[in-house]
Amino acid sequence: MRVVKPETLLRVLYRKYYERFKPERIEGLKAREWAYIPFSESSETMVRHIGVRSYDELRRLLAERVPKSVYYSTAYYVNPSASKMEEKGWIGADLVFDIDADHIPWARSKRYDEMLEIAKKEMIHLIENFIMEDFGFSERSLKITFSGGRGYHLKITEYEIRRLSASARKEIADYLYGxxxxxxxxxxxxxxxxxxxxxxxxxxxxxxxxxxxxxxxxxxxxxxxxxxxxxxxxxxxxxxxxxxxxxxxxxxxxxxxxxxxxxxxxxxxxxxxxxxxxxRVEIDKVVTGDSKRLIRYPSSLHGKTGLYVKSLRSLDDLHEFNPLEDAVVLPSTEVRVLIKSFDKSSPIVRAINGVRIGEYEIELSEGVMSMPLYAAVFIYGLTRLISSVMILS
Incomplete structure (x- = not known):
């Protein structure tokens, strides 16, 4: 049996994931700015202003750097790796909408699985009642992604909307929010x-x-x-x-x-x-109004939950999607973890106790607990209550 610190184990898991990584294809790979948050005990400063020319180069970059989280720009640039924004040469940007449980008043005090269900319903409300009905976009124009955290992104990449100004994007956000x-x-x-x-x-x-x-x-x-x-x-x-x-x-x-x-x-x-x-739609208005935003890259891992940032191909896929089952990709190997003392009434503990992730139902107690590896990553990322992990084999 080996005993390791949670952060050490996370680096190992993420390294293995990105060594076998199959990057998802997106529009305008070469014109995007890329960024990541590294594993670091001292800082979580984002490393930005990276340009890649191919998916092989992206794969090598992530396998070498082993990021905690991976991002790419909604904007297209002439020179995406330029260190100053004014030197990048903005060409245009996707129109992006962010639905996050943190921005939905009636979701904030709910359990984690309930938050995710509310966020999904809000994304469906946005798409069906506004994006398709009011704005007239077809379903095939929409790129829906589970963020890996507490919500969803919707991206519209059609060429005609890429040149929308920041003020026009803000007007769209204001319309949705009423x-x-x-x-x-x-x-x-x-x-x-x-x-x-x-x-x-x-x-x-x-x-x-x-x-x-x-x-x-x-x-x-x-x-x-x-x-x-x-x-x-x-x-x-x-x-x-x-x-x-x-x-x-x-x-x-x-x-x-x-x-x-x-x-x-x-x-x-x-x-x-x-x-x-x-x-009204409870969107993050700042995200929609920003024509140079960085968002999570689909097919990467979320830095806190360990869940897969997953693209959903259709509205039907969104309706049927269960993130706490369908976005679990880390190993199910059983481990023992040491849980620190904690306040059972704290918001985050109340948010995850009783939640089922994969085949495991979370019910935290102080001391040693056995659970699948993916559940340990999820609990540690959200609570920081795990002080050590015991690997049995």
Whole structure:
């Protein structure tokens, strides 16, 4: 039996992985900037400004450097290895969206597997209701990747969008998040029926129309819809949505138009503002607005979890994907680990206790525990509670 430090074992595992590495092909390999975070006890400073000319060169680089995490630029450059950004010669950039559980308010306090499920649903919401329906992109234009951590990346690489400016990208992010929506104009569209077959007006109008049909159970239905998504709503907001839905529903009936009690502008705004909060996409707006971003390279390993940064070929693949099973690629060899003393009420311990990764269900206890190697890497990376690893063979 050998006893090793967790960081030492990680280096060995990652070295073996990258020695047999089969890099995934991406668009514009030679025009990308490459970067990595090395294994280092003193610093996790990213090594940047690397250019590669072939997949063989990339494979050799990673086998030699043994990175903890690998990144590449969303941008295409004339000279990607230039050390100064202004000397790289920006050509264009993919349009990228980042869904991470850390940016979803109702996911932050959940267990790790629940966080991942919420992040997946948010990515599906982004793709189906905005990217495809509102923006008109086809499914074949989309590159979906599990980040290996707590979320997903969506990348659109079509040539036509590569020259989008940073301000245009920010506008797209603002649209998805519902930032700075003119509520009065949105209300005007909803009440006049103009543009209610597209975008935000359609989204809000359709909800209000459905809410009216749920009478006399309108309030319960509204509360349920918000609860299903995890978005908080006050009783006043539920009442405002119900009132506005009934107003629009009755207004559509020509026989009662003259006797409808009007709804104060403030109540309409309250209702619509709550519905924007319900439907907005919880993206990392900074990532989408950045035309020179570095993102994780698919087919690499995540530096904390040890999970595979996995490309998903279709929406069906995304729907069926279980990251805590399908992204486990490290060995299942049984090891014994020494767990330090810990606070059972700490957020990270509560987040991973009870989580099933591969064939192993995590239930931490102080002292020596037996578990598969991939589970030890996952637990150590997220908690740092493992002080040593005992390899049995």
């Amino acid at each position: 930032s700075d929506i003119d509520l009065d104009m949105l209300i005007s569209h909803i009440e006049s029926g103009v543009y209610t077959d597209f975008g935000w007006p359609k989204r809000i109008y359709s909800f209000l129309e459905e809410a009216y049909k749920k009478y006399p159970n309108t309030r319960d239905w509204i509360s349920k819809r918000f609860k299903e998504r995890g978005v908080e709503i006050s009783e006043d907001e539920v009442k405002a949505i119900e009132t506005y839905a009934n107003y629009l529903g009755l207004k559509a009936l020509s026989s009662v138009r003259g006797s409808i009690k009007s709804v104060p502008r403030g109540e309409k705004r309250k209702a619509v503002e709550a519905l924007v909060r319900l439907f």
